[in-house]
Amino acid sequence: MAANAAIIGGRPRAPRRVIPGFGPTLGFTLLYLSAIVLIPLAALFLKAAGMGWDQWVATFTDWRVLASLRLSFGGSAIAALVNAVFGLLVAWVLVRYDFPGRKLVDAMVDLPFALPTAVAGIALTALYAPNGWIGSLLEPLGIKVAFTPLGVIVAMVFIGLPFVVRTVEPVLADLDAELEEAAASLGADRVQTFVRVILPALGPALLTGFALAFARAVGEYGSIIFIAGNMPGISEIAPLMIVTKLEQFDYVGATAIAVVMLVVSFVLLLAINALQKWRHARLRGG
Amino acid sequence: MARATTTTESRLTRWLLTAAALGFLALFLALPLLAVLTQALSKGIDRYWAALSDPMTVSAIQLTLVVAAVSVPFNIVFGLCASWAITKFDFPGKSLLITLIDIPFSVSPVISGLVYVLLFGLQGFLGEWALDNNIRIVFAVPGIVLATMFVTFPFVARELIPLMEEQGRDEEEAALTLGAGGLATFVLVTLPNVRWGLLYGVLLCNARAMGEFGAVSVVSGHIRGLTNTMPLHVEILYNEYDIVGAFAVASLLALLALVTLAAKSALEWLHRDELAAAHRV
């Protein structure tokens, strides 16, 4: 037991932290965060700030750029909607029903998270190309998927698939059976119970999943560029526009598009965080 | 799952819904995987092996492993430091810090690569400096490593922070009262408590590090044999219509994905109490 200093008149200064290591760990955290994330991002905004108004206008009046933004945002919204519907279905089946291999299927839902995007890209292309397994079935019907905006949406559905499932599953699993029993005892049939009791309870989770899927699809690159065909004005996505501009050494154009996409992503991130807080408040409020 | 019949659908409905869900999943998950396998083996197993043992492919595999071997450990150290700072102490700006750590998650991979080009590229802010010092970052391996570190940045921290938050500070305080120093406390008390969460985060971090395409594509310059990772190599082979080659390399990556999924699921089934609550469905 170490001896210690006597009181030096007046108020002694107490060490502020009980658990050691605050300085070094926070220091390294901030250092690494700055070096890898914040400074590079700052470079982007710095570049954007240095751009003249006319450069911004030039970029965003280009029909190709506008088309790509329309496809990226519009397509992501449609894909996220599809995922909301089917993700809910999948989550329902996985949580409520039992069948052989359920656990395996549940694990596989995370495949789009784990599968490298380039692999997904070429696989989807192989499937939906006119001579692919699915493409060849749809061709006679006049439906072209690969190398069209429809193909872009298909890829976006793939990418966003796990998000809705994973956000809805826990909420569904925690849902009190008594609520449904109460509804049934009051005379509601299953459809009514689902629409009036269960669906509202899943609302925040569905919305969160939708937002996550949307955000992911907007920025996605690898899974989409193979199946898209990348025809200017038709099936070019915004991230591809950035790459194209970079290849042309149009750093300015690339930066402009990137900043717009980033701002939208950040707004979405904030919205998602707010949604998650709402969801937790709902859960705790009972 | 036994439930009272007042709260379940009819058998037929259940069957239909299950079939619909499985159909959707088969279409979007199973078929692409099958496609990879069949395309890779479409010209027989000899061509498959030849594609994999091609020197360019081997070099791409090596580069992928190197990139992962550098970026993953850095992100592990970061994850441990960040979660220790955030969960064992109280300080203003903590939630801002957590939000900042999550940023790479919501940034498009292409932008993740773009920022490094803007920083170190020829016209970049530090481009001159890099040129003067003969340091090649963009269009070279360091650039690929940096972009990969950006993209995989949050994975370990995101697993550890909620887990350590949940576990609290009591055990660390107890260790301190018993005379342990900071490092001893971390190694003997904290690490054993978070080992499965850490492994989980490392799994995801590694899978992303090896599979990243967009960010690396922007930064790498696509120089075969030098700056091509496996995903980039897949693209090059595909664009040259070497279908078997492309899908052969893709099959390796798909295998990695499946192994990751299996390990992840195993962790969730066996050690669910020692993972962040979000994984306990």
Place this chain on the structure above:
Amino acid sequence: MNLQRRIVSETTGNMIEVEGLTRRFGAFAALDDVSLTVPKGKLVALLGPSGSGKTTLLRILAGLDFADQGHIRLDGVDATTLATRERGVGFVFQHYALFRHMNVADNIAFGLRVRKGAARPSKAAIAAKVEELLGLVQLDGLGKRFPAQLSGGQRQRVALARALAIEPRLLLLDEPFGALDAQVRKDLRRWLRSLHEDMGLTGVFVTHDQEEALEVADEVVVMNKGRIEQIGTPTEIYDRPATPFVYRFLGNVNALDVDIRQGRASLDGLELVSADGHGDSGRGTAFIRPHDVEVRAAAAEGLSARVRHLTVLGPVVRAELVLGGTTLEAELTRDELDRLSVAPGSEVRVGVRSARLFVE
């Protein structure tokens, strides 16, 4: 290495001296100018409701928190800014804080294993100590079990053994029995008391359970809103509470609003004189313990009152009496009840043996 019969070499001297301790969380003062001393070898209870500051004080003593103002001396040496690991204090956490990945034996041995260099005992010595401690806390043979496999009471004892392993000069316990069943709590209380007597350790424990404090401690420190209300032996604070808060917190009491004139008050005919002899005046409260309300037969002397309600609680009877506009709670034994043949609605006579009056 005999833990039993540890003899305190100095029979006088304080283990803990606390002066003017203040700890604020923002605008809220968890501790407000708290001072106290704990002599060596004593077992002291910090008793109070939640938010009284008792746990904050305990943690500051342990070095798990630091005060904004004030000094602490441990065994004569200033410890105000000393880090936890250097205080030689054993701390037992409210939720045990056992290392979940170590078995019982490793938990207990932890404090010995992290010692550096010459201070670290040999493997054999550590093992022997662990065995000895397991025997002391009556958990022989459970060394290989993991915390998750133990009951609450067992975990508590492991936590205690772990703290004792480092041979602390002071043992601090945070609501040690709070999370346990009533019977287990009673057993452990008795056991802690005898352990303390055998080992002669100085100990401070935090509790909100007055029965626990009164039964186990040598001295009780009653705290409220960051301040000390009273320090005394269990008998002292029960029989002679110093403040209205202590009166209300310990045991049952009748608290009546009265006008006090020079230490006397009158209410519905009851003449009350403050037992402490103070001669204050003003609006205030009269405190009368239920067992100080004397219930006599209807024919006897005293003020007339009606029995509104009788509650039989085992050997004791609680009687609710109405006296004019005042309701009084009295305590009788079953014998008295039978002797007086009291029933709800019947008339009785009351007198007050003793009361305390406090001006607001």
